[in-house]
Amino acid sequence: MNVNSILSIGIAIASLNLLTQATLAQTSEPVQSCRNYVGNSIPAFRNIPLSEIEVSPQDTTAGVTTVNWRITSGVASGTCTVAADGKISDFRQNPPAEPINAETHPAIEQQWGEDITPYRGQIEPGSVQRLQSRPGRRNQTTGEVSPEELVTVYRRHMDGNTAWVMVRGQLGQAGWINESRLLLLSQDIGNYGSSSAVEYSWGEEIPPYRTQITNGISFELLHRPIRGEGLPVAPIRGNEGVIVYRTHQDRGLTWALVKGEFGQEGWVNTRRLIRPQR
Numbered sequence: 431m432n433v434n435s436i437l438s439i440g441i442a443i444a445s446l447n448l449l450t451q452a453t454l455a456q457t458s459e460p461v462q463s464c465r466n467y468v469g470n471s472i473p474a475f476r477n478i479p480l481s482e483i484e485v486s487p488q489d490t491t492a493g494v495t496t497v498n499w500r501i502t503s504g505v506a507s508g509t510c511t512v513a514a515d516g517k518i519s520d521f522r523q524n525p526p527a528e529p530i531n532a533e534t535h536p537a538i539e540q541q542w543g544e545d546i547t548p549y550r551g552q553i554e555p556g557s558v559q560r561l562q563s564r565p566g567r568r569n570q571t572t573g574e575v576s577p578e579e580l581v582t583v584y585r586r587h588m589d590g591n592t593a594w595v596m597v598r599g600q601l602g603q604a605g606w607i608n609e610s611r612l613l614l615l616s617q618d619i620g621n622y623g624s625s626s627a628v629e630y631s632w633g634e635e636i637p638p639y640r641t642q643i644t645n646g647i648s649f650e651l652l653h654r655p656i657r658g659e660g661l662p663v664a665p666i667r668g669n670e671g672v673i674v675y676r677t678h679q680d681r682g683l684t685w686a687l688v689k690g691e692f693g694q695e696g697w698v699n700t701r702r703l704i705r706p707q708r
Contacts, residue, residue: 460495461485464510467518468499473576474600475501505602519631523580523600530584530596530604537572538605539564540596543587551612552638553579561605565594573603578637583612613638613673628663628695629654630687633678642704643670651696655685664694674703
C-alpha cells in the first residue's frame, strides 16, 4: 500500500469521525433539551433528579427532533418535539397503561358517581392539593397533586351541588378531588388540541388560567395567531368563559390560544380578554 492510499484512508476515517461527532452533537442537544424540560418545567417531575429521566431520539425531520422520555421508575413516559433552536414545541405524556381499580388502588372507593369519558385536566395554580379515598371532606388521604400538575379524570360524583372527580396524577397517584380545583384542558387525553384546523405550534405554553371574553357581540376564533392570516374556525360569545393555555407575540400584538365553554378552540387577540382571573 503506497503513501497516497494510506493518506486517503486516514482522511476518510477522520471525515467519518467528524461526521459522527457532528451527528452526536446534533442529537445530544435536543435530547438534553427534552430532559431539562421534563425535569424543570413539568410541575409533577420537579423533584425528580435529571439523572432519573431517560431520553432517546426517535427521529429528526427538517431540523425538528422527536425525543422519547421516560422516568426510570416507570411511572411516566412520553415524547418531546424539539425545534431546531432547542425549544420544546410539543410535549406529550402517555396515558397510564393500568386502570384505577381495587387491585392497583385498594384505598380508593370507586362505587361513587359514574364513569365518564377520560379527559385531561390540570390542577389550578396555588398550593398542593390532597387526593382522597372518597368524595367529600376530611376523608383518608391517598396522595397529593402539585399546582399546575396534569391529571387524567376518570369518574365524576355529585354530592349535593358539589362535583367530585376521580383523577390520576402524572406520578401515578390517584384519588378523589373537588372538581373546582381543575382546569379543563382537553377531552382528548393524548393532546391539548381537538381541532385539525387550529395551529397549535405558535408561541409557547403557559400555566393555564380562566378568564372571559370581553362584553360585546359574538365573533370567530382564528386558526393562526398572525394578523391578516387567521381564518375563522369557531364562534365565541361576548362574556363567554375561556381557558387560556398558550400565547404568541406577533408584531406588537399578543394572541392567546383558548378553549371556550363548549370545547371550541382557537386564537384570539388578548385585547378581547378580560383581565385574567387567577
